[in-house]
Structures are given as structure tokens and as C-alpha cells.
Amino acid sequence: MSTQPTLLVTGASGHFGRRVLELLLEAKVGTIIGATRTPDKLADFAQRGVIVRQASFDEPDTLLKAATGADRMLIISTDAVGISGERIRQHVAAVKAAEAAGVKHVVYTSIPNPGPNSPIILAADHYATEQALEASSMGYTALRNNIYTDLQIGSLNRAVQMGQLFSAAGDGKTAYVTREDCARAAAAALASSFEGRRAIDITGPEALSQADLAAIATRLTGKQVTYVPLDVESLIQGMIGAGLPRPVAEVYASFDTGMAQGTLAHVSNAVEELTGTKPMSVEDFLIAHKEALLAPAPAH
Numbered sequence: 592m593s594t595q596p597t598l599l600v601t602g603a604s605g606h607f608g609r610r611v612l613e614l615l616l617e618a619k620v621g622t623i624i625g626a627t628r629t630p631d632k633l634a635d636f637a638q639r640g641v642i643v644r645q646a647s648f649d650e651p652d653t654l655l656k657a658a659t660g661a662d663r664m665l666i667i668s669t670d671a672v673g674i675s676g677e678r679i680r681q682h683v684a685a686v687k688a689a690e691a692a693g694v695k696h697v698v699y700t701s702i703p704n705p706g707p708n709s710p711i712i713l714a715a716d717h718y719a720t721e722q723a724l725e726a727s728s729m730g731y732t733a734l735r736n737n738i739y740t741d742l743q744i745g746s747l748n749r750a751v752q753m754g755q756l757f758s759a760a761g762d763g764k765t766a767y768v769t770r771e772d773c774a775r776a777a778a779a780a781l782a783s784s785f786e787g788r789r790a791i792d793i794t795g796p797e798a799l800s801q802a803d804l805a806a807i808a809t810r811l812t813g814k815q816v817t818y819v820p821l822d823v824e825s826l827i828q829g830m831i832g833a834g835l836p837r838p839v840a841e842v843y844a845s846f847d848t849g850m851a852q853g854t855l856a857h858v859s860n861a862v863e864e865l866t867g868t869k870p871m872s873v874e875d876f877l878i879a880h881k882e883a884l885l886a887p888a889p890a891h
């Protein structure tokens with residue numbers, strides 16, 4: 592009989608979930624369940640031995656069924672960020688279903704410093720989910736993922752085109768981390784034998800300011816990029832002018848406020864401690880995606 596635990600990944604058909612499934616298969620950790628709203632999207636993983644089950648956080652019964660027999664479960668935060676309270680309801684339902692199904696340990700993708708004082712609007716969802724885990728009888732690992740380095744490609748591409756990088760982050764620094772390193776950390780935490788309760792900042796190897804990002808973009812592309820600090824309202828107005836609805840612009844701008852306040856500045860060794868390999872630096876990631884930095888602006 593296998594002594595390896597059965598591991599469940601929710602939201603498994605997204606970028607993050609698929610990568611975690613891949614890493615778990617490579618690590619040969621035992622029985623893997625992938626839960627998704629659309630099992631067809633995981634047909635390739637089913638062929639490779641992953642047990643694929645249909646589940647949605649909006650239908651807790653499906654999640655309860657999907658989690659049956661799982662010892663450890665990765666709850667990947669959903670992308671339902673536009674509807675007020677939706678994500679909290681989804682995540683709390685997922686935590687309750689995990690507990691009811693007899694899951695012993697939950698790994699959850701959170702955000703640094705998610706407490707009530709965070710100016711980052713989306714942090715409230717993560718805080719509520721961490722509180723639900725704390726109130727449960729299960730062990731948990733809250734992986735407080737910093738901002739993905741991957742997301743900087745789009746904004747730096749625009750900055751290279753314009754020669755200016757606009758932000759309301761002031762001199763605040765951010766410990767950007769690649770999605771790949773977050774996925775590696777999540778796979779390792781899920782497959783680990785840790786049974787207690789912990790919250791860990793998942794970060795890149797250093798914290799960088801917007802001026803640092805502008806300097807890296809200048810160095811890599813040979814095109815001068817100057818950092819232009821803005822106040823928050825000017826940033827919001829700029830995004831509205833570019834076509835974003837005000838509530839969406841406010842969500843994005845709240846990340847800048849968080850950066851300005853140092854909410855995302857802490858650098859940890861957690862990626863290396865969990866995976867045995869150091870996280871990738873922003874500069875190395877951007878070197879690997881240099882062509883995307885220089886790509887022409889998409890036609891409208």
C-alpha cells in the first residue's frame with residue numbers, strides 16, 4: 592500500500608494549476624487529483640495519470656465530492672476579482688468543503704500582508720480566506736505570493752514605447768516573483784509533510800523600486816525609460832483615460848499604494864527553502880523575455 596499522500600489541486604486548468612500539476616508529475620509524488628470546472632481542458636493530464644474531477648467553488652457539493660480521499664489540497668485563488676464579495680464566498684466554501692471531506696492540510700495562494708490595514712483592495716479576499724483557514728480544524732500553508740514578475744512585461748513594454756514608466760508607488764520597493772517560482776513553491780508545499788499552520792511570503796531574490804525597473808528596462812533595451820512618479824488620483828485618471836472603468840483602475844492603483852507603503856517589500860528565502868532552488872531575479876526574467884519588452888504596441 593502507498594504511504595504517499597493523495598494531493599488535490601483546485602482550479603487546475605489555469606496557468607498556475609497546470610504548472611503545479613506538471614511539477615507534481617515530474618516529482619512523482621503519488622496520487623494527484625486535478626479539480627476543475629472544465630475537465631476537458633485537463634484531458635492531457637488525465638492521460639498521464641492525473642485523476643481529473645469536475646468541481647466549482649460555486650457548487651460546494653461538487654468540491655466536497657472532488658476532495659474526497661485527498662489528504663492535502665491546494666486552493667488556487669480564483670480570478671473572480673471583479674464582483675464584490677464573490678471571491679470570499681468561493682474561497683470560504685472551498686475551505687469548508689475541504690474540511691468536510693477530511694482534508695488534513697490546505698495550501699492557499701495568498702498575498703503579502705493581507706491584514707485589514709492593507710491598502711490593496713484584493714487583499715481583503717485573501718485575508719478572509721486565511722481567517723477561514725485559521726478557524727478550521729485543518730493545518731494550512733498560506734503562500735503569500737508577491738506580484739508576478741511576469742506582469743511587468745506588459746507595463747515595461749508600454750514604458751519602453753513611451754520612454755516613461757508611470758506609477759504611484761513612490762520610492763516603494765516590491766519583491767516581484769515569477770509565476771514559475773510561485774508554482775514551484777506551491778507544488779513543494781503541497782507535496783511536503785508539513786502538518787502545522789504557517790504563512791510565508793513567497794518573493795523574488797530582491798525588492799526593486801519603479802526607478803529600478805525603469806533602469807533595468809533602459810539597460811536591456813538601449814531605449815531610455817524614465818520613471819514618472821504620479822499621485823494615486825492622477826494614475827487612476829490616466830487608466831480611465833486609457834479605457835478602464837474606474838473600479839478596475841482603483842484596484843490596480845491600490846497595488847501602487849501598497850508598494851508605496853512597503854506592503855510588498857519584504858524579501859524572504861522561502862522559495863529556496865521550499866524548493867531547494869533560488870528564485871529568478873527580475874533582471875534575469877526580463878533578459879529571457881527581452882523580445883517581448885521591445886515588441887511593437889498591439890494594434891487597436
Ligand SMILES: NC(=O)c1ccc[n+]([C@@H]2O[C@H](COP(=O)([O-])OP(=O)(O)OC[C@H]3O[C@@H](n4cnc5c(N)ncnc54)[C@H](OP(=O)(O)O)[C@@H]3O)[C@@H](O)[C@H]2O)c1
Nearest residue numbers: 602603604605606607627628647648649668669670738739
Ligand atoms: N501574484 C500575482 O501577481 C497574481 C497575478 C494574477 C493572478 N493571481 C492569482 O493567481 C491565480 C492563478 O493565476 P493563473 O495565472 O493560473 O490564473 P488563470 O489562468 O486565469 O486561472 C484562474 C483560475 O481560477 C479558477 N477558478 C475560477 N473560478 C473558479 C471557480 N468558481 N471554482 C474553482 N476555480 C475557479 C480556474 O479554475 P478552472 O477553470 O480550472 O475551474 C483557474 O484555474 C489567479 O486566479 C489569481 O487569484 C496572482
